[in-house]
Amino acid sequence: MQIISSYGVELRKQNIPIRQTLEIYRSAVSYLIGIYVQVWEELAEIPDAKRRFNAAEHLVHTTKKNHACFDFDIRFPKMPSYLRRSAIQHALGTVSSYKTRLDLWEKIDGKSGKPKLVYENHAMPVFYRDVMYREGAEGKDEAYLKLYDGHDWKWSCVRLDHTDMEYLRKCWSGKKASAPTLEKRHRKYFLRFSYKEEVTLTKTPVKEQIICSVDLGINTDAVCTIMRADGTVLGRRFIDHPSEKDRMYRTLGRIRRFQREHGSAQAQVRWAYTKRLNTELGKKIAGAIVRYAEEHHADVIVFEYLEMQGKISGKKKQKLHLWRKRDIQKCCEHQAHRKGMRVSRICAWNTSRLAYDGSGAVTRDWENHSLCTFQTGKRYNCDLSASYNIGARYFIRELLKPLPATERSLLEAKVPPVKRRTSCVYADLRELHLQMEILKVA
Known part of the structure; x- marks a missing residue:
């Protein structure tokens, strides 16, 4: 590739x-x-x-x-x-x-x-x-x-x-760059160099894969879970950049006060600075995700397919508009491919709404939106539960896809929730793996 x-x-x-x-x-x-x-x-x-x-x-x-x-x-x-x-x-x-x-x-x-x-x-x-x-x-x-x-x-x-040239000497020495293109950004001129690399993406079989499932959020930037095909969790990490977000929210507050007094026509410079802070935050989140996946030798990074259409309303309207979910995934995909890792996406429906233990819908805590209560009374981090479900849905899809129709129907009869992918949770993956082991022995 x-x-x-x-x-x-x-x-x-x-x-x-x-x-x-x-x-x-x-x-x-x-x-x-x-x-x-x-x-x-x-x-x-x-x-x-x-x-x-x-x-x-x-x-x-x-x-x-x-x-x-x-x-x-x-x-x-x-x-x-x-x-x-x-x-x-x-x-x-x-x-x-x-x-x-x-x-x-x-x-x-x-x-x-x-x-x-x-x-x-x-x-x-x-x-x-x-x-x-x-x-x-x-x-x-x-x-x-x-x-x-x-x-x-x-x-x-x-x-x-000098800083840019030091980076190129350190990271791209010995690799031939293409003809540079002139570009202008923020009233400054740049020479953009392009480099081509031939990489081989991992071809590890599904049952031997280690994945990094990622739940991108607004309160917490990202929650990562390292998981095996049998549901074994090898690691968890909460990625957050509170100082960067605090700096950005401070600038948003200044923009609000400025626009209240002078109108929105003169606030372009302040908005441009805020957008640059937001772009830099997205790059830091993507880099942290890929580094964590590389530390645990992950073969695949799994995201939700996030698509928000229609008018956004509510008190978190501005935060949702500034949420660079697609840019983070795109940046992660590029960095992961350079390191030989694959990137996959699953349906986002009900990943946060359903508890990972199969107990049903969760109730969000209104004081702390990152926490939720399961129907069993258990208190848990909602984003972490969602990252379990994201990894489980990927493995359920990849494990069932290559099976013959008769074998797949038999497993779906024993584990009915896997028939409908939008309701699959982590507990269903554990049960599916158990039934596959029993079927293998038989």
């Missing part, structure tokens, strides 16, 4: 013509979009993507054997060839997307808004190695970029952030 990882290295402030380079590149893309939308019928007849690109380049670039039909070379003189080809590719993709959306709009009789071709774009250039980008001396935090200074394309030395 191929894994692509990327990392952005900040360009330190100095007198380099980044803005002029961006302006001329985006102007070139806009000009090319206007050309290709005129001749798209001719280009669309070429099925092969490579031949279509060559035909598009011949329309705008003059060589010894080709005379261009448009004055692109006059408008943008001395533009590096790789940068020109990047602009052509971006323009072709924009026009192709517009034509596809227009055809779909015409098929539905124009009921929705008509698609528009956007000429003003936010394209970012790729600095191809040797011709647009050169690495600095070994051990130095610098690089050389070919930039447009308003008159000509010249090599400029740029300083790179």
Whole structure:
């Protein structure tokens, strides 16, 4: 399996013509979009993507054997060839997307808004190695970029952030990075490097697997349980970052007070800072989950399939809006795959509502929402009970899936709750494993 990882290295402030380079590149893309939308019928007849690109380049670039039909070379003189080809590719993709959306709009009789071709774009250039980008001396935090200074394309030395470069040397030394792409975030410019890795995901049989079942929450960031196929619990951990959440909630309080006095129009900077805190919190949660799974040599990390639709209401409305559940799972999936672990998801219905011991629905504690009471009178952590049920549902599904229909029907008759996956709990996995052992002996 191929894994692509990327990392952005900040360009330190100095007198380099980044803005002029961006302006001329985006102007070139806009000009090319206007050309290709005129001749798209001719280009669309070429099925092969490579031949279509060559035909598009011949329309705008003059060589010894080709005379261009448009004055692109006059408008943008001395533009590096790789940068020109990047602009052509971006323009072709924009026009192709517009034509596809227009055809779909015409098929539905124009009921929705008509698609528009956007000429003003936010394209970012790729600095191809040797011709647009050169690495600095070994051990130095610098690089050389070919930039447009308003008159000509010249090599400029740029300083790179020392912390970012130390990370790349430590974690990615010996691995070749792709051509860096320029990007802008929070009014700062970055060079984003991509790395490709070939990894082999674990192929451990289900009965020998060790899983890490994760219940993502709002009060507690995550509750992890290490479990075997027979229901043996090898470890439990509550992952929480109270100081980070406290800092974020403090900034939310400041935003509320500010908006009460000045309105919401001037609070964008404060909201941007809060969103960055929330993003960083999600990354910390994902890293903690993967590290814990790796400590116990887990083969699979199991999450709930969380999908919240409709209008969110109630006193926890803001917390739910800031809950980065999908981003945490996505980040965990990427990190887990790099380490050879798989990621699986199960249905989230009733994982928290039903007690893990099979006693039925639980009653939440109104004073402490993380605690609940079972029907037997037992007090337990609701998130921990849910993580047991998440792991159990994964094993029940994977154990029953490869069995023949007759054997599966026999086991479902002996353990009726496993017929309906949304009502399975940890106790059902224990009972299913016992019945499978009895059936094996018989």
